Amino acid sequence: MSVKPKVALSQDFLFQLAKLPSSAQSKVLKWAVKFQADPKSPGINYEKINAARDPNLKSVRVDLDWRGIVFKPDSGDVYVLLHVDHHDEAYRWAERRKIAINPVTGAMQIVFVQEMAEPVVDALVAAKPVAVATPVTSAVPAELLADPQPLLFAALSDHELMSMGVPEDWLGRVRGVQTEAQLDGLQASLPVEAYEGLFLIAAGDTVTQVLTSRETRVDRTIDTEDFVTALTTPESQSRFVVVDDDEAMLAIMNAPLAQWRIFLHPTQYKLAGGDRSGPVRVLGGAGTGKTVVAMHRAKWLAENRTQGEQKVLFTTFTKNLAMDIEDNLKTLCSPKTMARIEVRNLDAWVHGFMRSRKLEHKIVYDRSQDGALQAWQAALAVKDASLDLPPTFYEQEFEQVVLAQGVTTKDEYRAVRRIGRGVILSRAKRDAVWPVFEEYRGQLTSRKLKEVDDAYRDIATVLTQEADRGGAGLPYSAIVIDETQDFGPQALKLLRAMMPREANDLFFVGDGHQRIYSRHRAAMSKCGIDIRGRARKLYLNYRTTDEIRRAAVALLEGCEVDDLDDGHDETRRYKSLSHGPAPTVIETNSVEAAVASALASVKHWQIDDADHQLGNTCVIASSQAVRNVFARQFELAGLATSVIDANQNISSAATVVHFATMHRAKGLEFDRVIVVAPAAYFDDPADTLGQRKLLYVAVTRAKREATLIKTG
Numbered sequence: 001m002s003v004k005p006k007v008a009l010s011q012d013f014l015f016q017l018a019k020l021p022s023s024a025q026s027k028v029l030k031w032a033v034k035f036q037a038d039p040k041s042p043g044i045n046y047e048k049i050n051a052a053r054d055p056n057l058k059s060v061r062v063d064l065d066w067r068g069i070v071f072k073p074d075s076g077d078v079y080v081l082l083h084v085d086h087h088d089e090a091y092r093w094a095e096r097r098k099i100a101i102n103p104v105t106g107a108m109q110i111v112f113v114q115e116m117a118e119p120v121v122d123a124l125v126a127a128k129p130v131a132v133a134t135p136v137t138s139a140v141p142a143e144l145l146a147d148p149q150p151l152l153f154a155a156l157s158d159h160e161l162m163s164m165g166v167p168e169d170w171l172g173r174v175r176g177v178q179t180e181a182q183l184d185g186l187q188a189s190l191p192v193e194a195y196e197g198l199f200l201i202a203a204g205d206t207v208t209q210v211l212t213s214r215e216t217r218v219d220r221t222i223d224t225e226d227f228v229t230a231l232t233t234p235e236s237q238s239r240f241v242v243v244d245d246d247e248a249m250l251a252i253m254n255a256p257l258a259q260w261r262i263f264l265h266p267t268q269y270k271l272a273g274g275d276r277s278g279p280v281r282v283l284g285g286a287g288t289g290k291t292v293v294a295m296h297r298a299k300w301l302a303e304n305r306t307q308g309e310q311k312v313l314f315t316t317f318t319k320n321l322a323m324d325i326e327d328n329l330k331t332l333c334s335p336k337t338m339a340r341i342e343v344r345n346l347d348a349w350v351h352g353f354m355r356s357r358k359l360e361h362k363i364v365y366d367r368s369q370d371g372a373l374q375a376w377q378a379a380l381a382v383k384d385a386s387l388d389l390p391p392t393f394y395e396q397e398f399e400q401v402v403l404a405q406g407v408t409t410k411d412e413y414r415a416v417r418r419i420g421r422g423v424i425l426s427r428a429k430r431d432a433v434w435p436v437f438e439e440y441r442g443q444l445t446s447r448k449l450k451e452v453d454d455a456y457r458d459i460a461t462v463l464t465q466e467a468d469r470g471g472a473g474l475p476y477s478a479i480v481i482d483e484t485q486d487f488g489p490q491a492l493k494l495l496r497a498m499m500p501r502e503a504n505d506l507f508f509v510g511d512g513h514q515r516i517y518s519r520h521r522a523a524m525s526k527c528g529i530d531i532r533g534r535a536r537k538l539y540l541n542y543r544t545t546d547e548i549r550r551a552a553v554a555l556l557e558g559c560e561v562d563d564l565d566d567g568h569d570e571t572r573r574y575k576s577l578s579h580g581p582a583p584t585v586i587e588t589n590s591v592e593a594a595v596a597s598a599l600a601s602v603k604h605w606q607i608d609d610a611d612h613q614l615g616n617t618c619v620i621a622s623s624q625a626v627r628n629v630f631a632r633q634f635e636l637a638g639l640a641t642s643v644i645d646a647n648q649n650i651s652s653a654a655t656v657v658h659f660a661t662m663h664r665a666k667g668l669e670f671d672r673v674i675v676v677a678p679a680a681y682f683d684d685p686a687d688t689l690g691q692r693k694l695l696y697v698a699v700t701r702a703k704r705e706a707t708l709i710k711t712g
């Protein structure tokens with residue numbers, strides 16, 4: 001029986017496909033399905049490209065006008081669809097490319113072949129054109145040796161450069177890099193892992209650190225002619241996908257822009273699959289693909305490590321996000337896999353657990369309402385007037401110290417560390433304050449109410465006791481947690497108690513820069529979650545342009561940000577892969593002027609970009625009241641609007657402008673975003689950390705353009 005040849009698609013092919021007119025797209029799709037079924041069919045004529053540097057690149061005819069470019073090596077029964085375009089453009093593309101296997105990592109790479117003395121992209125022209133021969137050798141171009149500026153990668157050997165993904169042909173060009181701008185100029189021409197490795201080295205990392213965090217092996221003997229094996233490396237999988245049947249081909253080609261489903265960054269790829277001996281924590285700035293890796297991890301766990309009636313629990317902070325993630329998971333997973341994944345925000349899970357155990361308390365989410373308000377007022381009535389502490393002190397103390405740390409007795413309160421609380425309390429004062437909290441909890445109990453942190457703590461206790469008695473435990477094979485920074489200590493302790501300590505138990509993703517509920521700061525290690533040896537980071541921002549990312553990061557300059565454990569995190573090492581205009585900043589002194597500016601931005605985008613859809617726009621405001629004013633004014637201006645509220649799926653209509661608060665916009669993304677914030681949010685960072693994090697979250701929702709309106 002003859003074995004079917006391997007057919008693969010490149011990421012570039014799909015990017016290109018997405019740009020074609022729809023009539024051409026359907027022709028290419030039909031053709032590609034036939035090609036996948038039998039690339040050796042006599043109907044497919046592989047034409048030689050005379051000027052091609054790589055003799056293995058062939059042109060194939062889709063119709064009179066359109067040509068596909070296929071890589072068809074002599075050895076190995078493999079066919080890779082690389083590109084599609086009009087005849088002449090397709091040939092030009094092929095003439096300047098070659099496919100090579102990196103001799104150190106074994107990854108298959110599409111290498112852009114350079115001409116003599118040719119700058120790669122405009123950024124390099126601005127920096128310093130470097131004369132190179134084809135193929136480039138690893139020698140530093142002569143004129144750069146005379147330049148006094150140090151070379152960023154001079155100390156690295158060829159082997160080290162290639163181990164990070166630099167193609168052999170590009171060693172000389174990379175060696176010539178002296179500035180970050182020059183490196184950025186090479187970004188579009190280098191494989192993603194090479195660019196990432198180089199900017200991490202430029203930021204101060206060592207090659208060993210880069211390779212360790214990526215789990216890249218560089219000790220194997222590589223056969224640089226074995227393309228079938230090369231296709232299987234994680235680096236290759238970030239740009240090529242092997243397609244086994246028609247169905248897979250159709251699914252991929254019908255959604256050419258849903259690249260996150262197919263091409264994972266090598267680090268995402270490694271984190272998504274394989275066994276881990278205990279809890280994993282993945283950090284990454286906004287848009288670095290944390291939710292994507294969490295979804296792929298849940299899929300892998302459901303398909304490979306979930307048995308019988310078990311499920312993978314995928315949890316996050318808000319209901320909106322859980323709904324959004326469930327929708328995305330449905331596009332990633334088969335119905336069979338989906339049946340093994342439960343997506344629920346933690347509070348909904350807690351509510352369900354309490355009901356299933358007939359625990360009759362209701363959860364307090366808002367202390368200013370109904371029974372909780374009465375309970376709080378009754379508690380304040382017992383306060384010791386001689387202390388002269390304002391009611392806000394009691395509320396903050398209760399939230400940030402008592403609830404957050406799960407303090408239940410006066411003795412515990414005497415001993416607890418009150419980090420970050422301004423007022424120093426002697427033991428005697430603590431004794432005098434404590435009755436307020438005791439009274440509040442008593443009042444809640446008599447009303448069958450419970451604070452959510454207390455509910456987390458109580459459920460964790462129940463689960464631990466059941467486990468100690470040898471109970472069956474919860475029906476989960478693993479828990480995947482998104483937006484970890486929003487979970488406080490009691491929530492983390494509950495998550496720990498929900499899973500026995502075993503391989504693959506907990507998988508956390510998060511970003512301290514996006515913690516917008518400050519009382520939720522927690523250190524995982526203090527909640528029984530040991531991530532040593534399993535802490536990873538994602539650095540490439542797939543969502544926002546580098547201009548928007550930089551502007552967002554600048555908002556947090558000088559602010560101390562944690563790594564969800566006991567350490568610090570920083571934004572210096574992150575980079576975006578796309579570019580665009582810097583955010584527009586507008587200062588206004590009235591609501592009318594702010595609304596007019598927002599409407600002008602939308603109008604400008606509509607004129608500027610024929611493809612702009614209102615549905616890809618969101619106005620993000622600092623409060624519900626401001627959000628509602630803007631939505632109302634947009635309606636009066638004749639625009640259709642949709643407010644993003646709790647517990648609702650987001651409208652997918654292409655013609656409505658979305659409106660959200662900064663809290664509600666978390667985890668979402670839009671092509672264009674208008675952020676409306678009081679000017680006070682931009683005051684001294686020492687006083688505005690919370691507000692600046694909100695701004696960071698809001699601005700990083702934008703994929704392409706952002707307008708920031710400061711209201712006076």
Ligand SMILES: Nc1ncnc2c1ncn2[C@@H]1O[C@H](COP(=O)(O)OP(=O)(O)OP(=O)(O)O)[C@@H](O)[C@H]1O
Nearest residue numbers: 260263264265286287288289290291292542543667
């Ligand atoms: N490997 C990938 N290839 C292409 N696109 C990707 C990849 N990974 C992520 N993306 C895209 O990047 C964007 C951001 O991804 P995601 O929402 O997972 O990031 P995040 O780190 O969770 O962001 P945030 O913390 O801001 O919510 C999404 O549009 C996603 O589809």
